[in-house]
Amino acid sequence: xxxxxxxxxxxxxxxxxxxxxxxxxxxxxxxxxxxxxxxxxxxxxxxxxxxxxxxxxxxxxxxxxxxxxxxxxxxxxxxxxxxxxxxxxxxxxxxxxxxxxxxxxxxxxxxxxxxxxxxxxxxxxxxxxxxxxxxxxxxxxxxxxxxxxxxxxxxxxxxxxxxxxxxxxxxxxxxxxxxxxxxxxxxxxxxxxxxxxxxxxxxxxxxxxxxxxxxxxxxxxxxxxxxxxxxxxxxxxxxxxxxxxxxxxxxxxxxxxxxxxxxxxxxxxxxxxxxxxxxxxxxxxxxxxxxxxxxxxxxxxxxxxxxxxxxxxxxxxxxxxxxxxxxxxxxxxxxxxxx
Ligand code: KG4
Ligand code: ZN
Numbered sequence: 143x144x145x146x147x148x149x150x151x152x153x154x155x156x157x158x159x160x161x162x163x164x165x166x167x168x169x170x171x172x173x174x175x176x177x178x179x180x181x182x183x184x185x186x187x188x189x190x191x192x193x194x195x196x197x198x199x200x201x202x203x204x205x206x207x208x209x210x211x212x213x214x215x216x217x218x219x220x221x222x223x224x225x226x227x228x229x230x231x232x233x234x235x236x237x238x239x240x241x242x243x244x245x246x247x248x249x250x251x252x253x254x255x256x257x258x259x260x261x262x263x264x265x266x267x268x269x270x271x272x273x274x275x276x277x278x279x280x281x282x283x284x285x286x287x288x289x290x291x292x293x294x295x296x297x298x299x300x301x302x303x304x305x306x307x308x309x310x311x312x313x314x315x316x317x318x319x320x321x322x323x324x325x326x327x328x329x330x331x332x333x334x335x336x337x338x339x340x341x342x343x344x345x346x347x348x349x350x351x352x353x354x355x356x357x358x359x360x361x362x363x364x365x366x367x368x369x370x371x372x373x374x375x376x377x378x379x380x381x382x383x384x385x386x387x388x389x390x391x392x393x394x395x396x397x398x399x400x401x402x403x404x405x406x407x408x409x410x411x412x413x414x415x416x417x418x419x420x421x422x423x424x425x426x427x428x429x430x431x432x433x434x435x436x437x438x439x440x441x442x443x444x445x446x447x448x449x450x451x452x453x454x455x456x457x458x459x460x461x462x463x464x465x466x467x468x469x470x471x472x473x474x475x476x477x478x479x480x481x
Contacts (some may be wrong), residue, residue: 150456156226222459307358
């Protein structure tokens with residue numbers, strides 16, 4: 143792969159982020175402005191608020207990312223930006239900023255799929271590590287678990303995906319967020335549940351594990367309903383709601399399903415390695431579950447790359463760029479893009 147430095151820009155949801163990445167793997171700078179606190183009061187992402195906040199921060203974030211890399215635009219080889227999937231009003235802010243910079247500098251513009259970004263986060267060198275770790279080896283069985291997606295993909299080579307299945311209802315991250323709300327835990331639900339679960343017993347409640355045998359699909363709505371029922375049993379005694387045990391029992395049910403289906407798919411398709419990515423891949427119990435049970439190597443992004451960031455967009459943008467994928471300057475956002 144030829145050397146190239148990519149400026150990445152991400153604004154698909156509630157993080158405004160810019161990063162400069164060398165050769166698809168080496169972080170030179172990453173700057174992320176999170177809106178989590180603004181949205182926490184609404185218990186979720188408020189699209190109108192999100193896009194307005196992206197407008198306020200996007201240019202400052204890009205400038206800081208270049209500054210921290212000790213670069214100006216003329217030192218980078220291309221500008222990569224998330225086209226989708228995501229919130230239309232948020233995506234358009236990053237895409238317009240990227241287009242403006244591409245026009246002004248003459249640099250090529252590379253449109254990136256956010257999900258592909260999550261996958262390429264596993265190629266990034268962790269910030270604290272001096273040397274590049276070995277790159278993931280194909281064929282890879284990838285589990286992508288975020289707030290909007292839960293899917294299994296066979297990745298046969300760079301940029302080549304075969305979707306095996308996905309969730310039929312809630313995404314894994316969405317299930318964490320909804321169950322957190324049922325338990326009265328703050329947004330975002332994933333980290334809140336992980337925290338509560340530390341002090342809970344995962345065997346207190348026997349929640350259902352929907353395996354959907356014979357398919358590579360997932361379903362989390364039955365599990366969510368089971369948690370709701372358990373919560374309702376305490377409606378006359380809310381003080382004694384065993385939040386920690388409920389969180390631990392829920393988390394363990396999600397982890398069981400994700401780990402066992404992914405390992406089964408990896409075996410069925412003869413994958414050499416596994417790749418875990420997306421916001422939910424930050425979950426400690428999930429990471430531990432894979433490390434403990436997988437007979438093959440599991441590539442898990444550094445914690446700092448799991449939730450939305452521009453480093454992963456620059457990494458995916460690099461592999462697109464060197465493969466000759468450059469976007470037109472009139473490219474539009476694609477809120478419903480799939481892999
Ligand atoms: O990838 P991401 O930042 O945004 C999307 O592309 O959706 O994922 C956000 C999701 C949220 O649902 C959040 O609750 C979940 O990832 N998440 C976690 C953890 N950290 C973030 N879920 C479980 N455990 C965590 N530690
Ligand atoms: Zn994401």
